[in-house]
Amino acid sequence: AVPGVTGLILDCPVVDWSATLRMQAAQRRLPAPLTWSAMRLIEQRIGTKLASLDFRSFQPAVPTLVFLDADDRVVDPAPTRAFAAASGATLVETTGGGHVRSWNVDPAGYEERLAAFLGGLAGYRV
Secondary structure (H helix, E strand, O other): OOOOOOOOOEOOOOOOOOHHHHHHHHHHHOHHHHHHHHHHHHHHHHOHHHHHEEEOOOOOOOEEEEEEEEOOOOOOHHHHHHHHHHOOOOEEEEOOOOEEEEEHHHHHHHHHHHHHHHHHOOOOOO
């Protein structure tokens, strides 16, 4: 646990870099061998495997709220759903907004869920 951190809020997080890069490559109609090669080049450049940057198996030590839009075309939403389910995070999913635009779809609902989450954190006042 990080001292002073009582909760974690994620908005359309990249939970799985490989899935996200494959999704973006498919949107651009890149052939699978080119996608694979590009991902290996990225790993070579950054000096680590893409999987080591993922947090699919991360178990937050604090309550976690995750906003996700089903129509995100930047970050693959499927791994985020799996992360939320496996970690016990509270998932708030919208449709029609795209990447980090859940608030735009339903400002009142977004703010209500955020305020309720913050209000439930020990020592935090909304």
